[in-house]
Every structure is written in C-alpha cells, then in structure tokens.
Amino acid sequence: MEKKNEINGHAISECAVPVITAAAKGDSKSFKDKFAVFLKRNLLVILTVSGVLVGVGLGMMVRSMELTRAEMTYFAFPGEMLLRMLKMIILPLVVCSLISGAASLDTRSLGKLGGIAVGYFFVTTLIASAIGVALAFIIKPGVGASALNTNSLGLQSVSTSKETTDSFLDLARNLFPANLVAAAFRTYATDYKMVAVGNDTNGTVIYQKVPFGMESDGMNILGLVLFAMVFGVALKKLGAEGEELIRFFNAFNEATMVLVSWIMWYVPVGIMFLVGSKMVEMEDVVLLVTSLGKYIFASILGHIIHGSLVLPLIYFAFTRKNPYSFLSGLITPFTTAFATCSSSATLPSMMKCVEENNGVDKHISRFILPIGATVNMDGAAIFQCVAAVFIAQLNNSELNAGQIFTILVTATASSVGAAGIPAGGIITIAIILEAIGLPTNDLSLMLAVDWIVDRTTTVVNVEGDALGAGILHHINQEDMKKRKQGRSEGRREEELAEVQVEAAAHVQAEEEMSPLVTNQGRGQVALPGRSAEKEDIESVF
Template structure:
C-alpha cells in the first residue's frame, strides 16, 4: 500500500466509505456511523480550511512580492480574470444547451407537471409576480376542479428548515446597492475576515495590497518580511503533507457520513432520491463530465501543447479526488497548489497568485449546475423561458458564481438569486436539494480542474511552466523525500 499513488488510496477510502454506509444502513447502524465516524470527516475538512486561509494569505503576498514588476502583476491579473470569466460563460452555455436538448423536466409525467404549473401560478398571483410565458392555466375553466385539489411537487416536498436560511441569505444578497460587491471586497477589519472563510475575497484583497506595497519599499526593508512570509508558507505546506498522509482514512469517514445521512436506516431512500431526479442528475453529470474530460483538456491543449491528456490528469488527480470527497474548493486549495507546482511544474509565483483567486471566483461547475437547475425547474412547472430570459440566466449565473463561497452547497444560496432573476419560485430549491450533496462533489471537481488548467495556461504564457512529464502523484506528499 505504501507505493500506491495517493489518489488511488483516496479512491479506495471513498469506495469503502460508501460500502460501509450502505452496510450500516442495512444493519440499522446509521446512528453509530453518523455519531462516531462522520465527525472525523468534519475534522478533516476543518483541518484543510484551517490551512487554506493562511496559506492563501502568505502565498499571495509572497507571489506578488516576488514578481518584482507591478506592470507584470496587472497583466497577469487581467489574463487570469479574463480566462476565468470565459470558462464560466462556456460552462453556463454548455449547461443551457444540454438542458434544452435533453429537457429533463418534461420527462416527468404530464399530470404532475400540470399540478406543478397550477401551483406556480398560484404562487405568482400571491406574490404579485407576472407569469413569464403569458399563459394562464389557473383561469381556464377546464382546470377548475384540479385547481381545488392541486398538490404540486414544488410545495408538497418543501421543508422550511431546509430552505428558510438560504432564502434569508439570498434576500440579503439581493437587497444591496449595485456597488455593494465592490465595497464587500475591502475589509474594515482584516482579522475578522481571517476568521470567516466566506470572506476570502477580502483576504485576497489584503494580500494583494500588502504584496504590492512590498514592491515599493526599499529592498533591504522588504527582504526580511519576504523571508518571514516564505518561512511561514513552508510551515503550512508541511501541514498539508502531514494531513494528506491520513487523507484516505478521513475520506472514508467523510463519505460514510454523507451517505448515512442520506439513507438513514433505509438503503432504498438513496435509490428513491435518485430515481425521482434521475434525468436532472444525469443532465448535470453529463455537463460536468464534459467540462472535466473534454472542454478543459481541449482548452489546455490549445495553449499548452507540452502537457499530454493523460499526463495532466495524473498530475492533478490528488486534487480532484480530494475535491470530490470534501466538496470544497477552499479546503482542496493547499493540495491543488502542490499538484500544479510539483507535478505540472508551475512556478510558485504563478500558482500562489492564480489558484487562490480561482478558488474564490472560478465556479464553473456551480455555474453549469445553476443553469441546468433553473431550466429544469421551469420545465417541470411548464414555464417556458424565452431566449431573452435564458440570457438573463447567463449573466446572473456568471455574477452569482463569483459570489459563491468555496464551501459545500454554497451554490444553493446563489441559485435562489438566479431563480428570482427570472421570476420563478425560489422555494423550488427544495425539490433538487436531496441530490445536491452528491452533485456538489462533482461540481467541485470541475471547479478545481478549471483552476489547474487556467493556472497552467497563465504559467506557460509567462514562461514559468517547467513541465517534465508525469511523476508519481505520491511524491507530492512523500514525507520521506
């Protein structure tokens, strides 16, 4: 087992975790799994988040200060944000093409969709919204009896405890001035930002500001600070090494807990959850897998010819498997940085600048999922969205993805904002909530893969990519080296 690559160990841990969860569910041990095994998964995510925030801070400060030329920093920053924005729009467009082609919402039986439509019109009338496609089933005499008996899926499955906090967060997100996002980037108390993972943009702003200022002070005064920053950075990277040695065991606990919470003491619950949302889940998965295995490698090959298809995936597989198990780009960030630096040969000046920004603003997987989810929910409520409304989804989803925190299920909060933008009922998120955690794992793999691709492109463009072929990913976290 010692010579086995880390990503294979993590995959084995994931499989064993799922098998254990299903077995414990069958035997009625789910409470034991949730109470005594799942907490170790939570500890694992907490450890990675503990490392991620200070690592982002000191990596960006060191990366910016070591660039040496403020004009280079501006050029690199513009290219980074531009490519991230381009891949986000591509992901959303792919999601819209797939959901309009497969039409998963229309594969639900007609009677259910008709009840859903009546429920939607009742909600729209009560909230003072205009039904977007202009049709009214509610006032049609042919459906008078059905209106009295309507019991739509969109309301029947709503659990207030699931959606109430997300609705409140989304409402706060919308009731702000146009320049509020810009205000939110600048912290009034940096130490408060450090204690809140959701304020990663503020940490990045401070790190960039600090690093740029180091460029403008005399070298003899800047060097001691840089040595301190580099030393602290090395300490946190060693923390990553130590934590990753136990990653397969932590991942076992994490997956066992996730599946046990879904199944309870009835394995059939997992099957039923996916059966009811099978076409929706399949549409999202097809889009996410296309991004991982087709879109990203194609983009990478266009700009960086020296990295082969197989070589790329071998290099970033530890970050991908960890992203899948944790569902958090921020928690995966320390491992992502080591993968691109040691396996792809990206200079630390590039990775320490591009990757932390990507973990915050690049949410391609989340964007694709939101686009599919909105159209799917509209389809299953017989609400036909026009091309103009779907373009609104592209714009809103792009902005919402930038605002999504790099933590599990944060995309659900932003999905409410997107639903509101096209006049659909935000409480509908309860319908897709049961499969969100599993899909979130795949979304995070997309996000992390996109970060590594963009980082490689920027590094190659700046002549800071020294790719020497595929190494065994185990070497990335080898304590004996």
C-alpha cells in the same frame, strides 16, 4: 597468462566478466525496482482512491445497521476532523501564498498574468453556463414533472428572501472588508426588516422592507484575497525596505506547505469516513433519483463535457501539450474535491500536487490557485443554469431570449460570489431565479440532491483552477524565453557596435597617418642624400 575476452570490440580480462553478469542479474530486478519506485511515488494517490472505494463499501455495510443520529455523528467524526484540518490551513495558506506570490512577480508580469487569469476565468465560466443552459433545453429535466414539489418528497423549504441587487452589492462590500480580523471568520450579508412608514387613508399601517447589514458565519475569502494581492504589490514597491517582510511571508508559506504535506497523509482515512458517513445519511435515494434523475443526469453530463473536453481543449490550445498527462498528476486533489465538496478545502492538496507533480512554478501556483478557488466556479455555473431552467420547466414557464441571456450573465457573475464550501452554490441559484422572475420555493429540490451533484461540481471547479495555473505557467515560461532571447540579441548588437567602433577607429588612425607618410615621401625627394632612418626620425620630430 591472463585470458582476454572481447565485448563490443574492447578487450577485457576474465575477472571483469562476473561483474557484467551481476549487472545482468540487476537488470532482471529492474522491474521490481521500478514498481517499488512507482509505488512510493503514487502511494498517496492509491491510498486516497482506495479510501473512496472502501468508504462506499463501509457506508453500505453500516447503513444496514440503522444507526441513530448520535451514532451517525460519531461515525462521521474522522471525516469531520479532516475537514477541520483542511479549513484550519486555508487562512494562512491563502494570505501568505498570495502575498509572497504577488511580491515575487514584477508589476508588468503581475498585471499581464492577472489579466489573462481574469479573462480565462470569465470565458470558461461563460462557456460552462452556456453548456448548462443547452443541456437543460435538450434533456428537459422539468418537463412532465410539474406534479413534483417539496411536500411530495417530504423536504423542508429553503428561505431565500434576498434581492438580486443586494446580492451583488454584498459581493462588492465583501471585496473590501471593514475589519480584516473579522473577515477571517465573518462575511457581510444583507438581511431585511419591516419598518412602519405611515398610514394609508383607511388608517392601515404601511410597512416597507428595509435592508440592513449583518455579519454571518463564514470566512470572507474574497476580501482576504484582494487585500493579500494588493499588500504583496505594496511590499514589492517598497524595495529593500520590504524584503524582510517578504522573506517572513515566504517562510510562513513554506512552513504552511510542510503542514499540508503532513495533513495529506491523513486524507485517505478522512475521505473514507466522509464518503461512508454520506452513504449512511442518505434518505430514500431511489425516490430522489427517479423523480430528479433527469436533473442529476443533465448536471453531471455538463460537468463531464466541460471537464473532459472543453477545459482540456483550452489548455491544449494555449500550451500544445497533452492536458490529460497534466491532469493525471492531480488525482489526489480531485479525489479530495469529490469527498469534501469544497474548493477551498482542496486548495492545500492542489497546490502541493501542481507544484510537485506537474512542475508549475510555485510563484504562479500560489498566486493563481487561491484566486481560482474563490472566483472560478465552472461546475457551479453549470448546475445553477440547469437548475434555473429546470425550475422554469417545473412551473410551466416559457423562457424567452432575454431571460436566457439573463441566466447566462447572472450565473457567470453570481458564481464568483459562491462560497467554496458544500452546498455553497444553492443560495446563488436564488439570485438567478429572482433575476428572471421565477419563484424560489422549489430550491429545496436542488438541496435534496446537492450532495450528489456537488461532488462533480467541485471536481470541475478545481480542474479549471489547475489547468489555469498550467496555462499561466506556460505563458510565463514563454515570456522568460523571449526576454532571454531579447537580451542575447541586445548583447550581440552591442558587440557588433563595439566591433564597428573599433574598425572605424582603425580607419581613422590610418587616415591620420597618411600625411606623415606623404611628408616622408616628400622628404625623400627633397633630401636625397640622407638615409631612410634619419628621414623617419626627422619627420617624427
């Protein structure tokens, strides 16, 4: 006879007991399985962070070998290859993602999301500028350092002869590149030449500084971004005729993301040598940190406040979700930003992680992240404002309220035109200094420690882009829910209207039948000798 056992009140045979025992044994292995799944899912993050740590140790070890300049170049070669691969993918990624993103969103959503994105970028950059100015006045990095100059540190001077007006005019010119092919590797810049315009009364030749346009090396991402957005909207307007071209750019974009996923596995190796080579190239770090320590501290503290408090609070205010769980899925792009010091080079890994780890709609991420990498520079605005106040204090110049306001506005506006490359924000500080009438000969001090400050700058820049994509994704999801609710309510109203129409039809039919019934009654009175059936037939006919 088969013995019976009871588990949870159900009778089962003994042959089933070993199966349950095996399942219980499987539970004991669940921790190992979970750890294996965690390791597989976060392997790239672990390798990337390990690459930074190993790079620091490797750099300190190689630093003691006193390599020559040529040997330093060879040591940095694997890191250079990572930068080249990331920069190689920027052009197709930006153009194709923006075209497909703009074409996938309807015009109403595109306009609303674009307006929110511009507002978000402007407000966060303005807040960042205010934080930078406030910290510079609180910490006072330039007070007591008036003896500090370029010569004392053995630094080369930075030539910045560009006028503030021409800087903003160049920004507008780069929005509309005259040659799209040239915009892929050239950007418009204003230079000056001295032209003789005549003689004075003493016979001395009078010269004037005349601006003229020239093409400088560097991708004009701003112009490519604007063109791609407008071209995507134009394809959307074409309707069926533009569908094939939209599908082409979508396929191109997906293929580019596959290339990005392959490049990502080389990131840990490249980052290790990028960080290591930077440690080897460092000159007298102790002298720089002791002399410019307050400036470095003020800039990095501003980045910490803005990145860990202000931006997460803005994200929470819009979405009511935990911002730090959102940011935890972006460790790889943050590490890439820290190592490469380039928002543009971090764009491929940021797109991949935002979509895969945080579930942001790819139409939103591929529309907003390329724009953010070009125009949203919160970290740059912070250190530019700190640098401007630092140089003012260095020259014993008291800043009035109008000059402070000028710093805020100019830093917010000039950060838009800052290139998303290493040391891209240094030249834009010259625009701020020119606007408030300060000398630019101390900019080389900023360049000397830019390799330190620029790392946290880039991390804050890309964090602002990522949280902006998360906010837009949330707003888009809420709009879609409201539209669905509106459609469902509309259907209910239509159904109620149909029911009311049917009810009205039945009432009307009863009213039309009532004379017939009356005639039947009258017939019964007038002709009592007939049967009811015959009366009905006669009344009908």
